[in-house]
Amino acid sequence: xxxxxxxxxxxxxxxxxxxxxxxxxxxxxxxxxxxxxxxxxxxxxxxxxxxxxxxxxxxxxxxxxxxxxxxxxxxxxxxxxxxxxxxxxxxxxxxxxxx
Amino acid sequence: xxxxxxxxxxxxxxxxxxxxxxxxxxxxxxxxxxxxxxxxxxxxxxxxxxxxxxxxxxxxxxxxxxxxxxxxxxxxxxxxxxxxxxxxxxxxxxxxxxxxxxxxxxxxxxxxxxxxxxxxxxxxxxxxxxxxxxxxxxxxxxxxxxxxxxxxxxxxxxxxxxxxxxxxxxxxxxxxxxxxxxxxxxxxxxxxxxxxxxxxxxxxxxxxxxxxxxxxxxxxxxxxxxxxxxxxxxxxxxxxxxxxxxxxxxxxxxxxxxxxxxxxxxxxxxxxxxxxxxxxxxxxxxxxxxxxxxxxxxxxxxxxxxxxxxxxxxxxxxxxxxxxxxxxxxxxxxxxxxxxxxxxxxxxxxxxxxxxxxxxxxxxxxxxxxxxxxxxxxxxxx
Amino acid sequence: xxxxxxxxxxxxxxxxxxxxxxxxxxxxxxxxxxxxxxxxxxxxxxxxxxxxxxxxxxxxxxxxxxxxxxxxxxxxxxxxxxxxxxxxxxxxxxxxxxxxxxxxxxxxxxxxxxxxxxxxxxxxxxxxxxxxxxxxxxxxxxxxxxxxxxxxxxxxxxxxxxxxxxxxxxxxxxxxxxxxxxxxxxxxxxxxxxxxxxxxxxxxxxxxxxxxxxxxxxxxxxxxxxxxxxxxxxxxxxxxxxxxxxxxxxxxxxxxxxxxxxxxxxxxxxxxxxxxxxxxxxxxxxxxxxxxxxxxxxxxxxxxxxxxxxxxxxxxxxxxxxxxxxxxxxxxxxxxxxxxxxxxxxxxxxxxxxxxxxxxxxxxxxxxxxxxxxxxxxxxxxxxxxxxxxxxxxxxxx
Amino acid sequence: xxxxxxxxxxxxxxxxxxxxxxxxxxxxxxxxxxxxxxxxxxxxxxxxxxxxxxxxxxxxxxxxxxxxxxxxxxxxxxxxxxxxxxxxxxxxx
Numbered sequence: 001x002x003x004x005x006x007x008x009x010x011x012x013x014x015x016x017x018x019x020x021x022x023x024x025x026x027x028x029x030x031x032x033x034x035x036x037x038x039x040x041x042x043x044x045x046x047x048x049x050x051x052x053x054x055x056x057x058x059x060x061x062x063x064x065x066x067x068x069x070x071x072x073x074x075x076x077x078x079x080x081x082x083x084x085x086x087x088x089x090x091x092x093x094x095x096x097x098x099x
Numbered sequence: 100x101x102x103x104x105x106x107x108x109x110x111x112x113x114x115x116x117x118x119x120x121x122x123x124x125x126x127x128x129x130x131x132x133x134x135x136x137x138x139x140x141x142x143x144x145x146x147x148x149x150x151x152x153x154x155x156x157x158x159x160x161x162x163x164x165x166x167x168x169x170x171x172x173x174x175x176x177x178x179x180x181x182x183x184x185x186x187x188x189x190x191x192x193x194x195x196x197x198x199x200x201x202x203x204x205x206x207x208x209x210x211x212x213x214x215x216x217x218x219x220x221x222x223x224x225x226x227x228x229x230x231x232x233x234x235x236x237x238x239x240x241x242x243x244x245x246x247x248x249x250x251x252x253x254x255x256x257x258x259x260x261x262x263x264x265x266x267x268x269x270x271x272x273x274x275x276x277x278x279x280x281x282x283x284x285x286x287x288x289x290x291x292x293x294x295x296x297x298x299x300x301x302x303x304x305x306x307x308x309x310x311x312x313x314x315x316x317x318x319x320x321x322x323x324x325x326x327x328x329x330x331x332x333x334x335x336x337x338x339x340x341x342x343x344x345x346x347x348x349x350x351x352x353x354x355x356x357x358x359x360x361x362x363x364x365x366x367x368x369x370x371x372x373x374x375x376x377x378x379x380x381x382x383x384x385x386x387x388x389x390x391x392x393x394x395x396x397x398x399x400x401x402x403x404x405x406x407x408x409x410x411x412x413x414x415x416x417x418x419x420x421x422x423x424x425x426x427x428x429x430x431x432x433x434x435x436x437x438x439x440x441x442x443x444x445x446x447x448x449x450x451x452x453x454x455x456x457x458x459x460x461x462x463x464x465x466x467x468x469x470x471x472x473x474x475x476x477x478x479x480x481x
Numbered sequence: 482x483x484x485x486x487x488x489x490x491x492x493x494x495x496x497x498x499x500x501x502x503x504x505x506x507x508x509x510x511x512x513x514x515x516x517x518x519x520x521x522x523x524x525x526x527x528x529x530x531x532x533x534x535x536x537x538x539x540x541x542x543x544x545x546x547x548x549x550x551x552x553x554x555x556x557x558x559x560x561x562x563x564x565x566x567x568x569x570x571x572x573x574x575x576x577x578x579x580x581x582x583x584x585x586x587x588x589x590x591x592x593x594x595x596x597x598x599x600x601x602x603x604x605x606x607x608x609x610x611x612x613x614x615x616x617x618x619x620x621x622x623x624x625x626x627x628x629x630x631x632x633x634x635x636x637x638x639x640x641x642x643x644x645x646x647x648x649x650x651x652x653x654x655x656x657x658x659x660x661x662x663x664x665x666x667x668x669x670x671x672x673x674x675x676x677x678x679x680x681x682x683x684x685x686x687x688x689x690x691x692x693x694x695x696x697x698x699x700x701x702x703x704x705x706x707x708x709x710x711x712x713x714x715x716x717x718x719x720x721x722x723x724x725x726x727x728x729x730x731x732x733x734x735x736x737x738x739x740x741x742x743x744x745x746x747x748x749x750x751x752x753x754x755x756x757x758x759x760x761x762x763x764x765x766x767x768x769x770x771x772x773x774x775x776x777x778x779x780x781x782x783x784x785x786x787x788x789x790x791x792x793x794x795x796x797x798x799x800x801x802x803x804x805x806x807x808x809x810x811x812x813x814x815x816x817x818x819x820x821x822x823x824x825x826x827x828x829x830x831x832x833x834x835x836x837x838x839x840x841x842x843x844x845x846x847x848x849x850x851x852x853x854x855x856x857x858x859x860x861x862x863x864x865x866x867x868x869x870x871x872x873x874x875x876x877x878x879x
Numbered sequence: 880x881x882x883x884x885x886x887x888x889x890x891x892x893x894x895x896x897x898x899x900x901x902x903x904x905x906x907x908x909x910x911x912x913x914x915x916x917x918x919x920x921x922x923x924x925x926x927x928x929x930x931x932x933x934x935x936x937x938x939x940x941x942x943x944x945x946x947x948x949x950x951x952x953x954x955x956x957x958x959x960x961x962x963x964x965x966x967x968x969x970x971x972x
Contacts, residue, residue: 009438011260019256019337021438050256050401050419051337064339067259069291071343072327084339086329091340093290094316094326103619139858139865223823226863233858236484236620428606463521463616468609470520639896639924642941643888673967674943702968709968710960722896722925724938724958725965728945788924816923833898835883 008053010034012068016055017084019066020047030081045083052084064089100276102459103237104244104394105175108200112244113172114394114459116232117142117410118225120178121169123192124149124185130206130214131180134221140229142409144168144474149187157478158186164364164476166195167390169203173410175235176202176228178221183209202228237461243277245459246367248393248411249351250283252381255336255401257418259347261437261444262399266416267353268448269397269455270372274355279370281361281388282352285315286379289326290342291349295374299357307360311376332402351399363477364390381406383477385413395455405429407471412464414454431465483854484620485552485627485779489583492552493627495779495854497618498523498805499611500554501604502545504572505530505565508591512560515589515604521612522558523804525771525870530570534876538569541872544749545570547775549579549586552629553805555618556585556611560604563592585614620856626660626755628854631773631781631806632736633667635766637714638721638786638814642732644832644839645784645813650738651843652850657740657757664746664773665737666760668698669713673727674734678759682742690745694761713764721788736784748873749775767871774806780853781806785825787817804870807862809853811846826859885909887929889942894926894958896940901927918955926958938963 008018008030018032024047029040032055039055047053052066058078063070072091078084105113120143122131128145135143148161165187169177177196181189193205204224211217247270251258270280282288288295292312299305319326326341338344358371364387367373375391377384381404385396389411396411398404401418403426417423420435432451436442458464486494501524503512509526516524525548530541549557557579561572572588579586587607594600632649634641653663671678675695682688702709714723723729743756749772752758762772770781812818815830827849831837853859885895885907895909901921906914909929921927926940932952937944946965952958966972 005440009260019260021257048337049421052256052339066343067346069294069342069346071290071346072340085337086327086334086339089339091290091327091342094286094319094341095324095328137864139863222864226823226860229863230858230860233856233863234852236856428609457617461616461619463613465609468520468612469518639926643886643896669968673945673965677943699968703970706970708971710965713968719960722922722959724926724960724963725946726967727943727965728940731941731943731945814924 004031006031006033008032010037010055011066013037014068015065016058017052017064017066018055020049020051020053023049041081044079044081047083054078054080054082054084056080100242100456101239102242102456103461104240104459105172105235106238106240107172111172111199111392112240112394113175114412115173115410116175116235117173118176118178118228118232119143119169119174119410120180120221120225121165121192122146122149123165123179123181123187123189126150126182126185127180127208130208130217130221133214133218134178134180134225137222138225138229140232141225142472144409144472146474146476148476148478149185151186160363160479161476162187162192164386164390165192167364167366167392168386168410169196170199171389171392171394171410173394174201175232178225178228179203179205180217180221181205181207183207202231241277242273242456243370245273245278245395246391246393247273247278247280247455248283248385248388248396249280250381250385250388250396251348251351251399252406253332253400253402253404254338254344254347255333255418256338256343256347257435257438258399258401259350260418261447262401262416262418262434263347263350264444265434265437265447266351266397266399266451268445269451270351271353271355272448272452273455274353274371277370279367279373280352280355281367281373281375281391281393282349283375283377283384283388284348284379285311285376286319286326287345287348288312289316289345291345295349295352295357298355304357304360308357308374311360315376336401361391363387366392378477380475380477382473382475386475387477395458397451397455399434400430403429405466405469405471406473407466407469409472409474412458413466414451414458414464415466416451429465482625483623483628483851484856485623485854486555486618487621487623488552490550492550492777493623493779494552494554496553496805496807497555497615498553499556499558499608499615500525500549500805501558501560501608502549503527503560504545504570504575505562507565508560508562511591511597511600511604514601515558515608518601518605519608519612521615522608525804528870529872529874529878532878533874535569537874537876538567540748540874542569542575543747544772544775544872546575546578547749547751547777548805549575550582550584550751551774551777551805553779554584555615558587558589558604558608558611560589560591563590585611587611624660625656628656629662629664629777629779630656630850631664631770631776631778632784633764633766633769634733634736634784634786636785636787636790637718637723637729637732638788639723639732640788640814640833641784641786642735643813644829645786645811646732646736647839648813648829648832648842648846649736649782649784649811651839652846653736653738653757654740655843655847657738660755662752662755662777663738663757664760664776664778666762666769666773667733667764668694668761669702670730670733670764671695672699672730674730678734678737678742681739687742687744691742691759694745717789721786746776748772751777763873765871765873767868768873770806770808771870772873774804778806780850781808783808783810785810785812785814785817785821787812787814787821790817790820792820804867807853807859809850809859810861824860826853885915885927888940891942892939893929893932894938894940895929897921897923897925897927899923915955918953919957921957928952928954928956928958930954
């Protein structure tokens with residue numbers, strides 16, 4: 001474990017995204033901390049406070065996991081360190097399903 | 100655990116001792132306001148309901164909510180103001196509230212002969228009621244008598260990490276003392292219902308949870324809503340999907356088993372964690388839980404909100420230090436210290452629990468200091 | 482015994498108000514907006530300080546400070562403005578004195594706030610803080626010695642001196658014997674009865690003060706060149722059967738009971754200890770309750786005659802002390818009790834009817850007082866009756 | 880205790896106080912041995928003379944002087960501002 005102050009957190013070990021707890025800038029490293037987890041991830045884009053970043057490459061249709069549960073699927077391929085939000089993932093529930 | 104509250108004739112326990120002036124119909128709003136404004140220690144509400152022949156289910160819900168609201172243990176006495184020709188008969192509502200044994204009066208504008216007479220009669224009646232209320236003293240009550248309404252609004256993605264889990268700790272502590280909590284806003288359980296169903300005390304309750312969530316989802320879809328199209332503030336706060344919001348939301352309910360599922364504004368019949376089927380609107384949801392008997396409301400927020408309740412204290416818990424810094428006038432507790440690494444979920448949970456006890460003893464919340472009292476009854480679409 | 486709020490300076494309160502105290506008339510408007518925005522606050526506006534003698538400004542300052550230090554006040558927001566601050570009326574000094582008693586106090590200086598709207602914002606936040614702190618207070622058992630009562634009589638009639646005031650006097654005796662504090666006043670209305678009171682003063686010095694107060698006010702009355710009966714007894718007294726000022730005075734002083742008079746206090750002055758005190762003040766129902774609240778009264782008793790009142794007329798709803806000191810209406814006139822049922826909290830009319838004695842009624846009155854002291858609201862308190870604030874200023878203004 | 884109609888507050892007093900609206904001609908017991916016949920109506924709370932009072936004589940109530948008779952006052956008469964005047968604080972004297 002590093003002594004460096006973390007700026008993003010991993011909520012559940014099953015998660016494939018992390019949450020920024022500071023406003024993070026492109027070219028900066030996200031220092032992600034969780035229980036028994038530590039990783040430094042170079043960022044591709046700015047990640048605002050409270051928003052999500054990808055911990056691994058997420059292929060299109062890959063389930064996005066937060067709190068250890070599915071919160072939606074990727075609409076496109078998402079790079080590691082990329083900003084994850086409603087422009088590139090979508091929820092499954094509570095709307096008319098496309099047939 | 101003991102706190103000092105007001106004991107009511109029906110054995111319920113209040114944390115406040117308000118005189119509530121309640122219009123039974125939109126037409127009586129200003130009359131109710133004029134009565135409330137002249138009486139020290141009175142609160143009044145206004146709303147848009149009560150007039151014509153609503154759909155049957157809608158009428159029942161509005162009537163139930165009004166009676167429940169007046170019956171809330173924080174209400175020491177109630178004046179129901181009606182016009183005289185409305186569906187929501189003021190005398191019927193007053194009679195419903197009077198079943199609690201507390202002083203209740205109905206003033207009907209058309210019967211009394213106009214608003215000025217109605218105001219005068221209302222103030223005179225209120226004067227007598229308040230003299231009685233002011234003589235009541237707080238007495239030792241058990242914390243198990245408390246129902247804690249769990250609410251969130253203006254959520255951001257921090258809510259699920261800091262404020263909501265901390266509130267969950269506080270809720271579990273209260274339930275450990277024999278008290279109850281109500282988790283509401285069914286549309287914000289969508290995507291997390293399987294987790295709540297697992298915690299149900301029996302299959303019947305589990306099925307009810309799945310049923311109300313399914314119903315809310317279908318209803319939304321039928322209306323052409325896209326639930327994943329979150330409020331702009333939610334999206335700016337980093338929430339991407341309704342599942343994400345829900346998974347964060349349910350943390351408010353802690354880890355306790357779910358004892359019961361209630362329809363809008365019904366009174367719990369069991370102690371412990373209860374789920375009430377309410378819409379995903381803060382004020383409509385709070386109104387229903389208060390009508391169900393909740394005496395204190397915990398309100399977690401990421402973006403910040405001023406919402407208050409006329410008869411029950413609202414404890415605001417903020418998910419992040421940035422908003423807390425900006426909106427201290429409205430927020431009581433900063434759970435952002437969890438994100439800042441300065442405190443743990445457990446510690447803030449303890450702090451919220453202590454605040455619940457203090458507020459129940461009489462400490463005023465920010466919304467109370469401002470005198471805020473939002474009130475809104477949800478009218479079902481069918 | 483009653484249930485009251487114990488303050489850091491040892492005083493007890495029967496109410497738990499946060500007081501907003503603008504120190505100059507120029508800051509009233511900001512203070513009034515703050516009062517509207519924060520629930521649980523009361524405001525005492527200041528007027529009359531401009532163009533006044535330093536003696537009168539001292540009276541205002543003494544009154545304001547006294548209000549702040551009253552046991553019914555949990556916390557104070559002092560609002561001032563450097564531009565208008567004067568030797569006698571200095572908001573910073575006032576806040577410091579309040580602070581030194583341990584009572585929570587906040588200071589809002591308008592000149593330092595950066596404009597009207599910022600001043601309101603800043604004031605509202607400070608007031609919020611005080612209201613929050615006040616909400617932590619709980620009622621605790623207090624003794625009679627912790628209680629301070631004030632009285633005035635009004636719309637006097639022949640029942641006042643027979644069935645109204647003597648009951649208050651007897652209750653004062655009970656209170657003072659138990660170590661409590663009681664105030665009576667209305668210097669004009671002891672003219673003709675001063676000798677009886679002089680005999681009860683604890684020493685010669687107090688006696689001289691009392692007689693000097695009376696002769697000063699009588700000299701001022703004579704200097705008007707008027708028949709006093711055009712002024713006092715007031716027309717309503719005469720209509721009710723009171724013929725002369727002496728008669729009115731002899732009935733009025735019975736409200737002081739029979740205990741020794743410890744001292745003669747200036748208007749708004751706080752007493753040096755417990756016991757019965759005479760306040761050199763005016764009978765005005767606007768200014769006297771305010772002065773007694775400033776002297777520390779927890780509850781103000783307004784002893785009504787009311788015989789001259791038409792049916793179902795409200796008594797003078799004078800309520801300026803109701804800012805922080807609730808007003809209790811009493812009457813010894815059974816007819817008034819029926820006429821003003823909406824306002825009257827206590828009626829000793831049974832004495833007139835021969836159904837009860839003064840002693841029995843005094844016991845009942847004490848019970849009633851202790852109930853109000855423990856939190857029951859008076860009838861006028863509930864409907865928030867409030868007249869304008871009026872200081873007792875005696876010098877001419879320029 | 881039967882309802883009294885008149886009240887004398889002090890043994891030195893030369894006026895009594897009406898405890899009801901009293902009418903002319905009524906005989907009002909004021910002490911054990913004395914009854915006064917009223918010469919005129921006395922409203923509730925107002926004073927009536929217990930015996931003849933000479934002009935300039937003090938009117939005594941509560942055992943103290945409350946003023947002087949402006950005229951001679953017959954026993955059983957109304958005693959008020961028309962026949963009585965206070966002496967104190969008078970700027971007009």
